[in-house]
Amino acid sequence: MSQLDQSVAELTAIEGATAAAIVDIGSGMALAASGNPGFNLDVAAAGNSNVVRAKLNTMRELGLTGAIDDILITLEDQYHLINVLSEESTQGLFIYLVLNKNTANLALARHRLSNVAKKVSV
Template identity: 70%
Template sequence: MSQLDSSIQELLTIDGATGAAIVDISSGMALASGGNPGFDLNVAAAGNSNVVRAKLRTMQEIDLQGEIEDIMITLGNQYHLINVLNTEATSGLFVYLVLDRNSSNLALARHKLTGVARKISL
């Protein structure tokens, strides 16, 4: 099992996690994914790469310095967490985590997501 696949498996142990992917921002391609969130995870990963690129572009247009850490999208029954990886070895990637809103603890999930994200390398 690759290091990326191991990271996906670790993300899926987070309470309420139904899907996870490690995604290339520029292409939208999921390098690794797993789980069953009830929708096509690869399509969602590609769509969320558009979200990350749009935010990066907006930051550049308004001359906002810094790096994106997280983007959170709340839905009626799910949380979608995007954790942008900013190390030299993982630049250009993000982690996409889907949580069931009724069975997850958002603060704890974000904490665990950050811990897993720090260990990801290519």
């Protein structure tokens, strides 16, 4: 099992997680993915790469120099967490985590996501 697959396995083990992917921001391609969120995970990964690129472009236009820790999208029955990786070896990648809103603890999931993100390497 590759290191990316191992990281995705750790993410999907988070209570309430239904899917996870590690995604290339530029292409929108999932380098590793797992789970069954009830929709096409590859399409979601590609679409969320547009979200990340738009936010990075807006930050650049505003002259904001900080890094994105995460982006939270709250739906009726799901949380979608996007964690932009910032280590030199993982620049250009993000983690996409889908959580069931009824069974996940958002604070704990963000904490665990942050811990996994620190260990991701390509």
